[in-house]
Amino acid sequence: MGISVVEVGKRFNGFTALDQVSLAIPEGSLTALLGPSGSGKSTLLRVIAGLEQPDTGQVLLNDEDVTAMPARERGVGMVFQHYAAFKHMTVYDNVAFGLSIRRRPKAEIRKRVHELLGLVQLEGLAQRYPTQLSGGQRQRMALARALAVEPTVLLLDEPFGALDARVRTELRAWLRRLHDEVHVTTIIVTHDQEEAMEVAGQIAVLNDGRIEQVGSPRELYEQPANEFVMSFVGPVNRLGDTFVRPHDVEVLPEPDGETQEAMVERVVHLGFEVRVELVRDDGQHLLAQLTQEQAELLELERGQIVYVRPSRETVFSGGARRPDRPRSG
Amino acid sequence: MSRYLLRFSVLGYLALVLLVPVGFVFYRAFDQGAAHAWHAVTTPEALHALWLTLLIAAIAVPVNTIVGVILALALVRGRFAGRGLLNAVVDLPLAISPVIVGLGLVLLYGRGGWLGGLADDGVKILFALPGMVLATMFVSMPFVVREVVPVLREIGTEQEQAAETLGAAPFQVFRRITFPAIRGAVAYGVVLTTARAIGEFGAVSAVSGNVEGQTQTLPLYVKAQFDGFDTSGAYAASVVLALIAIAVVVSLRILQPKEH
Numbered sequence: 318m319g320i321s322v323v324e325v326g327k328r329f330n331g332f333t334a335l336d337q338v339s340l341a342i343p344e345g346s347l348t349a350l351l352g353p354s355g356s357g358k359s360t361l362l363r364v365i366a367g368l369e370q371p372d373t374g375q376v377l378l379n380d381e382d383v384t385a386m387p388a389r390e391r392g393v394g395m396v397f398q399h400y401a402a403f404k405h406m407t408v409y410d411n412v413a414f415g416l417s418i419r420r421r422p423k424a425e426i427r428k429r430v431h432e433l434l435g436l437v438q439l440e441g442l443a444q445r446y447p448t449q450l451s452g453g454q455r456q457r458m459a460l461a462r463a464l465a466v467e468p469t470v471l472l473l474d475e476p477f478g479a480l481d482a483r484v485r486t487e488l489r490a491w492l493r494r495l496h497d498e499v500h501v502t503t504i505i506v507t508h509d510q511e512e513a514m515e516v517a518g519q520i521a522v523l524n525d526g527r528i529e530q531v532g533s534p535r536e537l538y539e540q541p542a543n544e545f546v547m548s549f550v551g552p553v554n555r556l557g558d559t560f561v562r563p564h565d566v567e568v569l570p571e572p573d574g575e576t577q578e579a580m581v582e583r584v585v586h587l588g589f590e591v592r593v594e595l596v597r598d599d600g601q602h603l604l605a606q607l608t609q610e611q612a613e614l615l616e617l618e619r620g621q622i623v624y625v626r627p628s629r630e631t632v633f634s635g636g637a638r639r640p641d642r643p644r645s646g
Numbered sequence: 647m648s649r650y651l652l653r654f655s656v657l658g659y660l661a662l663v664l665l666v667p668v669g670f671v672f673y674r675a676f677d678q679g680a681a682h683a684w685h686a687v688t689t690p691e692a693l694h695a696l697w698l699t700l701l702i703a704a705i706a707v708p709v710n711t712i713v714g715v716i717l718a719l720a721l722v723r724g725r726f727a728g729r730g731l732l733n734a735v736v737d738l739p740l741a742i743s744p745v746i747v748g749l750g751l752v753l754l755y756g757r758g759g760w761l762g763g764l765a766d767d768g769v770k771i772l773f774a775l776p777g778m779v780l781a782t783m784f785v786s787m788p789f790v791v792r793e794v795v796p797v798l799r800e801i802g803t804e805q806e807q808a809a810e811t812l813g814a815a816p817f818q819v820f821r822r823i824t825f826p827a828i829r830g831a832v833a834y835g836v837v838l839t840t841a842r843a844i845g846e847f848g849a850v851s852a853v854s855g856n857v858e859g860q861t862q863t864l865p866l867y868v869k870a871q872f873d874g875f876d877t878s879g880a881y882a883a884s885v886v887l888a889l890i891a892i893a894v895v896v897s898l899r900i901l902q903p904k905e906h
Contacts, residue, residue, distance in 0.1 A: 368811070387810075389810050389811070389813045391811075395808060395811040397804050397807075397808060399804060401805050403805055403823060404805070404827065405827060414809065414814075415813055418812060418813045418818060419813060459808075462808075463812075466813060
């Protein structure tokens with residue numbers, strides 16, 4: 318059940334967008350396709366929707382091979398980055414579109430549309446036109462429109478990408494709650510690792526048309542399969558062959574065993590979190606992440622000499638990952 | 647100050663090249679009295695010319711509207727070899743002098759032309775309605791395409807794809823999503839096409855034979871009256887042409903739905 322993508326390949330004019338991608342998405346889950354632009358994540362979503370035809374491989378929706386089926390018959394709900402609102406229709410008609418195409422009785426449509434407008438908190442705006450709505454409202458309308466036809470799969474293509482930061486955070490939390498209510502198998506495409514980790518139960522990281530790793534947000538962060546995943550799911554310091562997360566950089570006022578001398582270049586206060594940019598005596602730049610309390614104890618300021626050491630580091634050899642080497646304080 | 651200067655020079659230019667000449671035509675049409683003008687445009691020849699002009703427009707405009715929308719869709723959404731060439735060909739009628747178009751039709755359908763044999767089979771193209779319709783269709787072809795293409799580019803394909811995922815078949819997508827979005831552009835294209843179709847002189851003149859009461863459209867009638875020294879009759883017929891054009895523009899303005 319759910320969605321299966323089997324060895325899907327897709328090329329555009331010599332550019333490989335998807336390279337033998339296989340992915341299983343369990344029914345009822347919320348999965349994020351995470352990757353930089355050009356990694357193939359949107360293409361994969363459009364292949365699942367049927368808006369793009371793969372060159373090779375298969376797409377299965379609930380165990381049915383839909384590779385050759387046109388988008389309109391797949392029963393997917395799709396939400397686009399730029400809303401794709403039907404501009405000449407009211408909010409009501411936008412949401413009713415899929416049902417009126419299916420020639421459902423008027424009374425049934427009215428009931429369902431009002432139900433959905435309630436779900437996406439747009440009651441009272443039914444007679445507005447899309448241009449009279451804010452970006453966040455438009456995207457919620459697009460979501461109601463996609464849900465109206467009771468899709469077996471909900472596909473969201475960078476749905477919050479065009480919204481400002483605050484609305485984006487609100488809608489993420491709201492999408493999470495909505496998914497708990499509606500339970501439809503959902504895929505969200507995003508280039509924002511924070512968004513993927515906050516919303517999704519499962520994340521597939523894509524790079525150059527390939528899937529680098531699939532796992533829960535915690536697995537990706539704590540056991541990244543390779544360098545790319547490690548540096549994509551969070552900030553990282555690269556020290557030769559080893560990788561250290563900024564919060565795993567210990568900053569001490571005095572030398573202590575294996576520590577190295579470093580100079581503070583910049584201190585950025587972000588409320589509870591304090592980011593410290595350092596340069597080691599061998600010229601290596603480092604980013605350290607401290608709590609406000611730790612920073613205050615060290616009385617950090619620009620030009621100050623401190624002593625640093627990694628408390629936990631990761632080494633990848635030949636693409637494979639060796640276990641972390643946690644060090645004792 | 648310079649703003650006023652710019653404003654007045656633009657208005658002055660418009661007056662000089664547009665309003666004053668047209669105004670004089672209206673003025674001169676009635677200089678022998680309204681009765682004379684009315685008489686000039688209600689002779690059997692004038693009425694036949696009016697009817698013929700409207701008939702040609704009634705055929706050419708719908709055909710060019712439908713073909714124009716299809717061409718615009720092909721140019722914007724299609725992926726085929728020769729699209730750039732097609733794009734250039736669509737502009738040909740704007741670039742080529744209408745008389746050349748007419749002469750081209752004469753060469754094609756005339757005696758010795760590729761399709762000249764049609765006349766021997768009883769299908770009369772030249773010096774008859776079909777030839778005049780063809781000439782009119784040719785010269786008025788680009789307008790709908792040129793109005794619709796930029797709008798299609800601007801609206802993009804996301805709305806159409808959203809409709810597709812919601813279960814709409816290709817024709818439903820066109821009828822319910824694409825057409826409402828381009829309706830304004832199509833309407834404006836229809837106005838321009840109609841204006842061009844009823845006003846065309848050169849191309850029609852080359853293929854019509856210009857037989858009074860048979861193959862004479864209103865612009866040809868105006869020219870014939872003018873050449874026959876019935877200037878006020880020519881001006882009166884011109885006024886009729888101008889009024890038709892104004893009526894087309896106004897009626898489409900009224901019919902066009904308000905934008906949201």
